[in-house]
Amino acid sequence: DAKTTQPTSMDCAEGRAANLPCNHSTISGNEYVYWYRQIHSQGPQYIIHGLKNNETNEMASLIITEDRKSSTLILPHATLRDTAVYYCIVRVSGTYKYIFGTGTRLKVLA
């Protein structure tokens, strides 16, 4: 079973920040949180990952709560091309396997 829960869908206005939440309350101390997105009919694209500290790269920022039970992916200035399904994943402990949940379908509106 997926170890994460996310809202089914979200809308965001173009140019505004998109904040996508994820709950992972059963995460273990050494498990990373990964974020991917899947644009229609393509393979998932890696966005960012983190363990404890907040992370930022050219695509997004990842905010992880102090207790590590939830995180938020932030797309600072959403564009129409950011419309996709966003998956938050915690790797299966002791393996490199991902179990995908249902993800959040983000629609960026013009």
Add this chain to the structure above:
Amino acid sequence: GAVVSQHPSWVICKSGTSVKIECRSLDFQATTMFWYRQFPKQSLMLMATSNEGSKATYEQGVEKDKFLINHASLTLSTLTVTSAHPEDSSFYICSARGARGDYNEQFFGPGTRLTVL
């Protein structure tokens, strides 16, 4: 870096035939490759994990004799759907994970759409 390719990108075949899908890591060595299946409007479902030079490990409910996986080198894994039937029509996606701490995250291929008539 970290590019994964799949071939073919789409394939149509007749019921009862076998189809081979290739997954290649183009610019890194992949000790582990994963195969997923995705039905329309659903999430990705992990089918199997393959490590170079050893037998694949299949997830519960996935028939290993129907979905043959070979991982003969550090850059190539193949999935063969044997005796395909219409219910095997799906989007098949592979991913690769690098060795020795590099590219520990999975990088995904673009997917292969299989249609069985």
